[in-house]
Amino acid sequence: MARPSLHDRVEAARAQRAALGRSRVRRTVARRDGAGCLVLDEGGDGRWLLDFCGNDYLGLSQHFAVVGALQDTASRDGAGGVASHLVCGHHATHDALEGEVADWLGTPRALLFGSGFLANLAVLQALLGDGDACVQDRLNHASLLDAARLSGCRLRRYPHGDAEGAIRQLRSLPEGAAVLATDGVFSMDGDVAPLRQLAIVARAQQALLYVDDAHGVGVLGPDGRGSVAAAKLGVAQVPLQLATLGKALGGYGAVVAGDAVLVAHLAETARPYLYTTALPPALAAASLAAVKLARKDHWRREKLQATIAQFRAGAIQRGLPLLPSDTAIQPLPVGDDRDACAWSEALEARGFMVAAIRPPTVPEGGARLRITLSAAHDPLQVDALLEALERARDQVAGARASHGDAAAAAPLAARA
Known part of the structure; x- marks a missing residue:
């Protein structure tokens, strides 16, 4: 029996997208x-x-202090990250950026990643496995959904913004570790997750609450600390949260901030952290300048x-x-x-x-x-x-x- 042609399959999928008005074109x-x-x-x-x-x-992506930090660091340290963080790619600028973000968000420690997608893959794959579960909002970002699937855990989804739906899903699960994961600000709807209610649900069901605050950090909460701070929650209620560097901060990359023990575990075991080249120091320097501006402006x-x-x-x-x-x-x-x-x-x-x-x-x-x-x-x-x-x-x-x-x-x- 002949194998199906992948080329034919791809062409059929392209034709279907065109017929539905869903072709995607880069600008x-x-x-x-x-x-x-x-x-x-x-x-x-x-x-x-x-x-x-x-x-x-x-409006920070073109700010003279941000661009200047990028240019100055690139002229001194080059264009690339050279190696993974645990080989020889971890730079003093990476340390400074992690420390600044941790201080800003009021967490003990932070860890730098090449992108928010990588960071979400890292968190769920490092914390969950067979026999565990991840319960997520139905409108979560694709990276959270992919991360749960690739971790090998059970993925359960609840209706958008429905804390009662989240607790029903958690109650229905067999024994095993559980993460309750949600966007802070939903990227396609623009609304904010009911984080205080979700924190109560997570505590009641002994689940870890993880918030991807890619679209909240910088713009919401006191001093722009994001949706978690806006909900008056801290590390005790939200042990891990993600802050992207590529949206309100105008750069590239992401930081996972939170409980020191959990962040240290990510640094030693998360495959998307261990097996990829570190973010170029020049990009980290640009983000460090942007964080300082976001905090004071x-x-x-x-x-x-x-x-x-x-x-x-x-x-x-x-x-x-x-x-x-x-x-x-x-x-x-x-x-x-x-x-x-x-x-x-x-x-x-x-x-x-x-x-x-x-x-x-x-x-x-x-x-x-x-x-x-x-x-x-x-x-x-x-x-x-x-x-x-x-x-x-x-x-x-x-x-x-x-x-x-x-x-x-x-x-x-x-x-x-």
């Missing part, structure tokens, strides 16, 4: 300047667009909150349907995959870059525009986006109505 950014980006088309020609879909929430969070309030008020005034989010992530549900793409294209024609998010990133029927706001945006830019959204809505609705009229007329034409 090439040639340059960034503040909230603007120069985007190249297929012919190599560029056009400046206002970026309303990135994750640079505090309270005005950045204040400006971001004012921008969020302006956008939501304007959207309500124009009848634009937003999900209930008070964070920098402001999803506008569209429903139909092709309509979401049409909205995105209409916005780009007016000078705005806003990504259309479709399944499987979001549930079936949940296609949306994922609009993100930053301290780098000014009020005039937000007003211009709101006007463009209103026009895009009317344009897509008009095109849909015309298409419907044409479809209805087709049988009459055939009979004639």
Whole structure:
């Protein structure tokens, strides 16, 4: 019996994505300047667009102190991490960054990883195995779901934001260690997990609560310490949490912070930490500068909150349907995959870059525009986006109505 052709399978999957309106196309950014980006088309020609879909929430990615730290360290220590941390790749700058983040988040220790995806893989694979379980919010990031599956433990999921659902899942499990894992801020909905309730659930069921706060650290809580601090929780309730360096802090990489014994265990046993090259010291230096700015520049969070309030008020005034989010992530549900793409294209024609998010990133029927706001945006830019959204809505609705009229007329034409 002949083996199936992987090439044919891939082609069939590509054709299916195209038929469903779910093809994914990379956009090439040639340059960034503040909230603007120069985007190249297929012919190599560029056009400046206002970026309303990135994750640079505090506007730190281009800050002169952050870029300067990167350049200075690269000129002294080179471009690469050279080796894994436990061979000869661990640098004094890595130590300094881990210490700064641990101090900021109020935890005994922190550990640096190359990305948030790697960090989540490391945590769950190092802590769980056969006979154990991981209970997760249904809308958790893909890295948490993959991490649980690769650990070999049982994966159970509860309805989004439902602490009672979480406790039901934990109660139904046989004996074995358990981790209750959740996003702090959900990346596609922009809402915040009910962390205080989940902490009670974890304590009652003797589970470890792990929070991936990739979209919370830097923007929420006192001094930007994230959703865990905003919920007035500490290491006793949340023994481990993830802080990304690639979103509000504008750099690259991630840090897992928390209980000293657990973090030390990760440093000695987590495969995504042991068997990969350390983050380049220059990138760590840039993130260290960004953390220091995020800690002291309270005005950045204040400006971001004012921008969020302006956008939501304007959207309500124009009848634009937003999900209930008070964070920098402001999803506008569209429903139909092709309509979401049409909205995105209409916005780009007016000078705005806003990504259309479709399944499987979001549930079936949940296609949306994922609009993100930053301290780098000014009020005039937000007003211009709101006007463009209103026009895009009317344009897509008009095109849909015309298409419907044409479809209805087709049988009459055939009979004639």
